Amino acid sequence: MTASRGATTDRLPDAQVRASGPGGSIYDLGYQGYEGPRLGREAAIRALFWHTVRSCYGIGRGGRAKIAPFTLAALAVLPAVVGVGIAAVAAQSGEVGDVLEGNSPIRYATYHGLVSTLVMLFCAAQAPELLGRDQRFGVLPVYFSRALARLDYAVAKVLGLIVSLSAMVVIPYAVLFIGRVLVAPDPIEGLSEELPSLPPLLAQSLLTSGLLGTIAMAISAFTPRRAYATVGIIAAFLIPSIVVALVAAMLSGSIEDWIVVLSPIDVLDGSNAALFDARADSEAVRAANLDPLAYYGAALAGIAVAAGVTIRRYLRIAA
Amino acid sequence: MVAPDMARPTALAGRVQRARDGTTNGTVAGATAPVTLAAMPLIALDGLTKRYPGGVTALDGLTLDIEPGIVGLVGANGAGKSTLLKLLLGLIEPTTGTARVMDLDVRHNGPAVRQSVGYMPEHDCLPPDASATDFVGHMARMSGLPRSAARERTAEVLRHVGLYEERYRAIGGYSTGMKQRVKLAQALVHDPRLLLLDEPTNGLDPAGRDEMLELVRRTGSEFGIAVILASHLLGEIERVCDFLVAIDAGRLLRAAPLGTFTEHTGVLAVEVETGSDALAAALGARHLEVVADGRWVLVAFGGEGTYDLIRDAIADLGLSLIRLELRRHSLEDLFRDEVPAA
Numbered sequence: 001m002t003a004s005r006g007a008t009t010d011r012l013p014d015a016q017v018r019a020s021g022p023g024g025s026i027y028d029l030g031y032q033g034y035e036g037p038r039l040g041r042e043a044a045i046r047a048l049f050w051h052t053v054r055s056c057y058g059i060g061r062g063g064r065a066k067i068a069p070f071t072l073a074a075l076a077v078l079p080a081v082v083g084v085g086i087a088a089v090a091a092q093s094g095e096v097g098d099v100l101e102g103n104s105p106i107r108y109a110t111y112h113g114l115v116s117t118l119v120m121l122f123c124a125a126q127a128p129e130l131l132g133r134d135q136r137f138g139v140l141p142v143y144f145s146r147a148l149a150r151l152d153y154a155v156a157k158v159l160g161l162i163v164s165l166s167a168m169v170v171i172p173y174a175v176l177f178i179g180r181v182l183v184a185p186d187p188i189e190g191l192s193e194e195l196p197s198l199p200p201l202l203a204q205s206l207l208t209s210g211l212l213g214t215i216a217m218a219i220s221a222f223t224p225r226r227a228y229a230t231v232g233i234i235a236a237f238l239i240p241s242i243v244v245a246l247v248a249a250m251l252s253g254s255i256e257d258w259i260v261v262l263s264p265i266d267v268l269d270g271s272n273a274a275l276f277d278a279r280a281d282s283e284a285v286r287a288a289n290l291d292p293l294a295y296y297g298a299a300l301a302g303i304a305v306a307a308g309v310t311i312r313r314y315l316r317i318a319a
Numbered sequence: 320m321v322a323p324d325m326a327r328p329t330a331l332a333g334r335v336q337r338a339r340d341g342t343t344n345g346t347v348a349g350a351t352a353p354v355t356l357a358a359m360p361l362i363a364l365d366g367l368t369k370r371y372p373g374g375v376t377a378l379d380g381l382t383l384d385i386e387p388g389i390v391g392l393v394g395a396n397g398a399g400k401s402t403l404l405k406l407l408l409g410l411i412e413p414t415t416g417t418a419r420v421m422d423l424d425v426r427h428n429g430p431a432v433r434q435s436v437g438y439m440p441e442h443d444c445l446p447p448d449a450s451a452t453d454f455v456g457h458m459a460r461m462s463g464l465p466r467s468a469a470r471e472r473t474a475e476v477l478r479h480v481g482l483y484e485e486r487y488r489a490i491g492g493y494s495t496g497m498k499q500r501v502k503l504a505q506a507l508v509h510d511p512r513l514l515l516l517d518e519p520t521n522g523l524d525p526a527g528r529d530e531m532l533e534l535v536r537r538t539g540s541e542f543g544i545a546v547i548l549a550s551h552l553l554g555e556i557e558r559v560c561d562f563l564v565a566i567d568a569g570r571l572l573r574a575a576p577l578g579t580f581t582e583h584t585g586v587l588a589v590e591v592e593t594g595s596d597a598l599a600a601a602l603g604a605r606h607l608e609v610v611a612d613g614r615w616v617l618v619a620f621g622g623e624g625t626y627d628l629i630r631d632a633i634a635d636l637g638l639s640l641i642r643l644e645l646r647r648h649s650l651e652d653l654f655r656d657e658v659p660a661a
Contacts, residue, residue: 032475033542034510039463041430047460060453138444142505145408145438147430147463319410 044147045156052160056126072122073168076115079106080172084179091183108176108197109276112204115172116268119165119208120237123216126164128229130157131217135224140319154314158217158307165209173201200275207271207299211264212237214306221313241265241282248284257288261298270295359422360384361513361545362407366416369402369569377402379569380416385547389539391556391563391577392549399569400549401441404515407547408438420513434463437506437544441517444502447491451482451501454490455508462509472508480504480534496527503534513545514538520555532559587620589629590642601632620645 057073058065083106090097090104106114134140143153177194184190219232240263247259260266266282273280274292362385369378378399392400405411406418409429418425420432445454452473459469477486480500485493490501499519506514519535520528536559539546550556556563556577563580565572573580591598591614599611605628608619618625626643633640 034464034468034472036468037465038434038509039465040434041463043463043465044461047457047466051457051460061448133446137446138440138442139446141405141410141438141440142444142458143461144410145433145436145440146458146461146509147434148461149430319405 038147041147041149041152045152048148048153048156049160049163052130052157053164055130056122056161056164068125069122069164072118072125073171076118076168077172077175079111079114080175080179082106083111083176084183087180088183091185106176108173108201109272109278111172111176112208112268112272113281115169116208116212116265119168119212120234122165122168123161123212123237124230124233127161127213127216127220127233128223128226130161131220132224132226132229135317136226140317144319150314150317150319151311154221154311158214158310161217162209162213165213166205169205169208170202173205177201197276204268204272204275207296208268210303211268211299211306214303214310215264218306218309218313221310221317237264241284244284245282248287252287257290258294260284260288260290261294264302267295267298267302271299361387361421362547363419363422364416365419367403367406367413367418368415369399369406369411370414376569378406378413378566381566381569381571382416383564383571383574385564385574386562387545388562389536389546389548389560391560392547392566393553393556393563394551394566394572396551398551398566400551400566401517402569403566404438404517404547404549407515408433408436434509435512437509437511437514439502439506439514439516439519441521441549443498445490445498448489450489451477451486451493451497451504455501455504458505459508464509469508472510473504476504476508477501479507479538481530495522496524496530499523499527499531500534503531507538507544511544513547516546516548518550519548520550520552528555535559584646585620586646587618587625587629588642588644588646589616589618589633589640590614591616591633591638591640594636594638597636598632598638601636602629605632614641617646 054060055065057069058067083104086100086104086106090101093100134143140153144150148156177197181187181190181194184193215236216233219236220229223229223232244260244263244266247256260270260282263284266285269280269282270285270288270290271292272278273285274295280286362383364381364383364385367378367381368376370376381399381403392403394400402411406413407420407425409425409432412426421435423432425432449457455477456469456473459472460466464472477483480503482497482500482504485497490498493501499521503516503519506516516535520531523531532555535546535548538544539559548556548560561577562575563577564574589598595611595614595616599609599616602609602616602618607621607625607628610617618629629643
């Protein structure tokens with residue numbers, strides 16, 4: 001700050017006086033050099049990552065861009081608030097409360113089913129803008145001619161979406177978790193009761209946001225047209241699960257059971273059921289009855305393949 | 320000053336051609352030999368070749384050193400100008416050969432090179448829903464500037480290119496001239512040492528063209544940023560550049576200081592209001608090689624004494640002298656003559 005002020009003053013004698021009067025003078029300082037730090041590639045990646053996270057929620061984009069993401073995020077938190085309310089009532093109702101609690105539809109294990117559709121909608125709404133906009137308006141050459149490499153651009157954008165999505169998944173879990181701890185008759189005891197749920201919550205959050213986010217980005221990377229990407233993302237999420245349900249209904253064998261790992265929705269349903277030791281929502285997942293590791297492995301493999309496809313696309317895209 | 324229309328057929332054409340040949344042999348090599356201009360050149364190209372899939376050869380064995388200054392890169396559309404700029408940025412990879420910028424190999428040190436290089440693409444590259452401030456500020460950070468510095472630089476550079484209150488409005492509502500200014504601003508915001516401009520006056524009206532060229536000239540000459548200006552318009556190159564690289568069909572046609580392209584032709588042009596024929600005759604009688612051409616008398620320049628002879632002849636005849644100037648080549652001549660021959 002001080003340095004740049006100094007530089008300005010140093011240059012004043014050279015400056016052209018443009019206009020002067022009793023009120024003072026206006027100086028045309030002209031072009032100023034920059035002597036400050038250049039933080040290089042890593043700083044550029046970090047800046048693009050945070051820019052992506054902000055754009056996901058329409059921050060810095062004007063009011064209308066915020067409507068969709070904030071509505072979806074609010075809808076995702078809403079059940080958690082209700083769930084805390086139920087827990088509060090249950091905590092004060094003795095035995096009746098235990099029954100109420102046991103039958104509450106809003107628990108850690110069921111939350112994935114409540115938010116996964118919202119996460120998919122968020123992907124379909126935001127991922128095409130994150131990548132398609134720069135392709136549509138020819139901005140890529142401007143990015144690739146800076147401190148960033150092509151790889152960095154793709155990685156920063158994909159990570160940006162994943163983190164935005166995980167915020168959408170983690171915040172409701174956190175509301176539920178903190179709420180349940182606070183409404184417990186003894187908060188310390190409540191904390192020790194809730195703590196074992198923390199690792200599966202985090203694991204499921206990462207798998208959900210990672211798998212859905214990378215798939216959405218892989219599809220968005222291939223078209224500058226927003227509408228095509230949105231339709232493509234929804235199709236990529238829904239069609240495999242429909243096909244899997246049909247196959248599961250018609251055939252039943254050990255080979256056919258493995259087809260569920262090709263459907264992202266079913267993979268996440270399976271991992272959620274395994275992590276929380278709960279009943280899967282999907283008929284096909286229940287019928288397949290695969291080892292939990294199959295779902296974790298399929299989710300991680302899906303993330304790797306989709307991220308790889310996106311990166312490969314950006315290494316080759318014309319700019 | 321560059322004399323207009325030197326292609327007028329005169330008896331001195333042979334002499335003009337001789338002067339031109341001298342230029343070619345003296346300072347510049349052909350398409351394959353290197354042109355060394357400085358100990359450590361800003362840009363060093365060695366056998367740079369780019370073939371696109373499908374067999375189109377955009378650049379063909381370009382070997383050339385470029386020193387700092389305002390360098391014009393001229394050639395017809397499709398000559399390989401944009402391809403060369405993209406290779407210098409590492410936006411595309413060469414098929415063979417190497418490109419070094421500031422002594423760094425572009426292929427292996429892309430981010431390091433690009434941190435000190437600014438690029439203004441030929442085509443639209445601006446998101447219409449962003450404001451100039453947001454876009455340029457974001458691009459400053461993409462070049463590695465800290466947040467506060469990015470903000471300050473953005474304000475400064477937008478003022479430098481002449482965008483004031485409108486910089487807070489969405490770019491979609493800008494005129495072509497304003498958009499070109501934003502494109503220049505994003506290329507300058509990180510204070511690069513080298514600025515690559517691809518047809519910066521594209522789509523501008525004559526006034527906008529003048530302003531853009533003046534900005535480029537000021538940026539290059541007053542602020543010490545090396546500039547490579549790619550254009551198919553020789554007039555633009557002539558106005559702002561001090562060094563010229565001409566490429567044609569991916570090969571180097573010539574590379575030399577602009578002065579050698581427009582150097583003296585050895586022809587002294589004398590403009591008189593009337594009596595050019597009488598003057599020509601009088602000068603002929605003083606053993607000078609002379610051609611009368613309308614109000615102009617073209618005299619073969621033979622040293623300082625020639626001026627005295629002309630002065631005396633005009634004084635003797637009582638003519639009114641309007642102008643006396645050494646004619647120079649114009650760029651158009653060179654291209655007109657040499658492009659078809661290449």
